[in-house]
Amino acid sequence: METKKVVIVGGGFAGLNCAKGLLNHPGIEITLIDKRNYHLFQPLLYQVAMASLGSAEIAQPIRALFGGGKNIRVLNDEVVAVDREKREVVTLYSRYGYDFLVLACGVQHSYFGHEEWEEFAPGLKTLEQATEIRRRVLSAFEMAERETDKQKQKQFLTFVVVGGGPTGVELAGAIGEMSRFTLANDFWHIDPSLARVILIEAGARILPSFHPKLAQQVARDLEGLGVQTWTSSTVTHIDKDGVTVGEERILCSTVLWAAGVQATRLNQALEVERDRLGRILVEEDMSLKGDKNIFVIGDQAHFQHHTATPLPGLAPVATQMGRKLAKNIKAELSGKPREPFSYVDKGQMATIGRSKAIVEIGSIRFGGFWAWVTWLLIHIYYLLGFKNRFFVIIQWAWAYLSKGRPSRLITGAYWRFYGQKK
Amino acid sequence: METKKVVIVGGGFAGLNCAKGLLNHPGIEITLIDKRNYHLFQPLLYQVAMASLGSAEIAQPIRALFGGGKNIRVLNDEVVAVDREKREVVTLYSRYGYDFLVLACGVQHSYFGHEEWEEFAPGLKTLEQATEIRRRVLSAFEMAERETDKQKQKQFLTFVVVGGGPTGVELAGAIGEMSRFTLANDFWHIDPSLARVILIEAGARILPSFHPKLAQQVARDLEGLGVQTWTSSTVTHIDKDGVTVGEERILCSTVLWAAGVQATRLNQALEVERDRLGRILVEEDMSLKGDKNIFVIGDQAHFQHHTATPLPGLAPVATQMGRKLAKNIKAELSGKPREPFSYVDKGQMATIGRSKAIVEIGSIRFGGFWAWVTWLLIHIYYLLGFKNRFFVIIQWAWAYLSKGRPSRLITGAYWRFYGQKK
Secondary structure (H helix, E strand, O other), X not given: OOOEEEEEEOOOHHHHHHHHHXXXXXXXXXXXXXXXXXXXXXXXXXXXXXXXXXXXXHEEEHHHHOOOOOOEEEXXXXXXXXXXXXXXXXXXXXXXXXXXXXXXXXXXXXXXXXXXXXXXXXXXXXHHHHHHHXXXXXXXHHHHXXXXXXXXXXXXXXXXXXXXXXXXXXXXXXXXXXXXXXXXXXXXXXXXXXXXXXXXXXXXOOOOOOOHHHHHHHHHHHHHXXXXXXXXXXXXXXXXXXXXXXXXXXXXXXXEEOOXXXXXXXXXXXXXXXXXXOOEEEOOOOEEOOEEEEEEOHHHEEOOOOOXXXXXXXXXXXHHHHHHHHHHHHHHHOOOOOOOOXXXXXXXXXXXXXXXXXXXXXXXXEEEHHHHHHHXXXXXXXXXXXXXXXXXXXHHHHHHHHOOOOOOOOOOOHHHHHHOOO | OOOEEEEEEOOOHHHHHHHHXXXXXXXXXXXXXXXXXXXXXXXXXXXXXXOOOOHHHHEEEHHHHOOOXXXXXXXXXXXXXXXXXXXXXXXXXXXXXXXXXXXXXXXXXXXXXXXXXXXXXOOXXXXXXXXXXXXXXXXXXXHHHHOOOHHHHHHHOEEEEEOOOHHHHHHHHHHHHHHHHHOOOOOOOOOHHHOEEEEEOOOOXXXXXXXXXXXXXXXXXXXXXXXXXXXXXXXXXXXXXXXXXXXXXXXXXXXXXXXXXXXXXXXXXXXXXXXXXXXXXXXXXXXXXXXXXXXXXXXXXXXXXOOOOOOOOOHHHHHHHHHHHHHHHHHHHOOOOOOOOOXXXXXXXXXXOOOOEEEEEOOEEEEEHHHHHHHHHHHHHHOOOOOOHHHHHHHHHHHHHHOOOOOOOOOOOHXXXXXXXX
16 A cells, blocks of 8 residues: 655644544654644643743643654644645745645734734734743833832733633733732732733623623623723724723733734635635535645634534634544545544633633533632643643642742843833 | 841842841841842753753742842842942932942853854853753754755754853753653654764863862763763854864854853942952952942852852852851841851762762762762752742652653744754
């Protein structure tokens, strides 16, 4: 039997699970290409930004995950184009031929045409962004402590989070909790618990994918942490001094962006049908329309079959897609037909600070402490396979008992921080 | 009694221990100023660079260390000058009056007048530098894996460490071990164990502060990890393609700098007597010549009384100086005389990869596995006071058993990494 070359682009949940499914399967040669050397456990990235976890706790070198694999090679490289005629992917350094191409490149933040806002309002997709957000939030308290002008002090102690989805809620809740508990006794001039945290959502309510009752409960929990929710509020301008919401103006030194995503540049390079966000429309078997040998999975795909809306960009969707695709490729090589993909929804959840969460599994909905315990257990379960799960659990337990934040370090370009001096 | 203002500049071992000694003492008001928000356990910094530890494991927010203190304020700021007439320190943001000024600013790397080498050969003094070194070392293996030109591949797999002191030995040993053990099975095109590691020392032998026998044993241990030691070798040029040593030329993509330190800029701003390295000469009570109210402690000081050479820039020296100074300040406030400082040498040690070390305590000298165990226990002991000691021990134990490197992440400016493409 002739060996088939499978090229997988992207080592996120989708790509990784597809590669795992094909590992050590006879007749298949896998090339996994990622521009990072690690797989990131994205659902906990906000905890790195909020100084509860270190980078290494939620990241694992892709190479190490496949250390024993015979039929896989992992390359640290970036795909810039696909040559569909020659059946090759073009990377920064070379070209790689494929029989099956799996695109699992994920998405990036969208500023709705205002890319100039990114400088003032970083998003949260990468470890570097998480470190940058941590630096900004912690630095704001330090700058407030040093400041003598009361007006400027207030500006340093104002935090705006744009976007009322799960990430925005988690970030806002964590800032509220940090200011009320972790930092409460560490300052002399300022009272960190006077910090204003504002969560801005363009839609009529936060967490639109959840039941209205749960979303309402979250808004109340957020209030308890000092977070005010502004719904039906569209950001019209962001600069270094603050945020403009319609005709209102908030002066603040820290803005975080958790609103909206768009496809990566690669999608534009492919001449295929895309949706409004740039995601690629795929068939029931996750292949491109008109090209049975190219698949798109994970956040990068617009998959809409049997459902009213496209599947959401969540880790469980990406994981299931990757696994199913591996099965389909193996089936096809043994002469069996491909099966259509369908997502098994195991529910969704979100956390609000420490010790509160909401869980929605079909018609089962609950919030509060036990929802948080559920959230914790499920995330621990999904961290299985990560060598660091043990440390994660210990760090969490420690942080939970002590209300500490073990990674409260301002690192990175600290001269930029000083660049903000008056 | 009138309250005395003590301003401490620098939150390293010297400054921190001085502040701890004065904490909650009546009649004293402490201001601790550091440009970082954290205290760094510098002796383990090379383990962050070598991916065995995460940043948070060896760093602790200074603010959190003094959370309960009544007579201290911690400021995240940078001292740029000292106004000795007005008795004020001048920072980027403000001025602070002092009755006693304690300078504990440490040192930075010296490139012996070749500052242009820094770009190609980063030193190891800060967390950012440790992350940068980690990025370069791990990226070199990734680039070699992708490379098809055999000559370039060899260049990527050549690592040069300049400086045969403890830091240079620890870095070279760790790279050797990483290539021989951690990465051995993770690549397909390259054999990481073919990596060349060269340790370059200008003097006649490595580890000049240790007994020649121990230094010899270290050189042999390093050979076992594939590290070749070049002594009596002076680096005359460094650029992006390699290192020139006299008339020899080594092509390599990674050079690390562990040779020579110099005083920080602040020392030049003070009009005081300095040594060749820019360190400030101090009296027996650690005060400046001619100014009894200014003290210099830690690496920043040139302290030479009762000894043939100035005290070395080591954590135990800095710690003892800080503690003694706190005692002296308290004594003076109760009308007692200051006592001269004298260093109690508790010995020195260095590690070579995992499981080997050398220990020298007076005339007691030993190496090998038990020296490593001693090294480990003593470092664990000194990590006491750090909340993270528990995680550090677990991470170490884990890494030791598995030969893994839990923090094998290439982060930071990854586009710079791609900037190195051919």
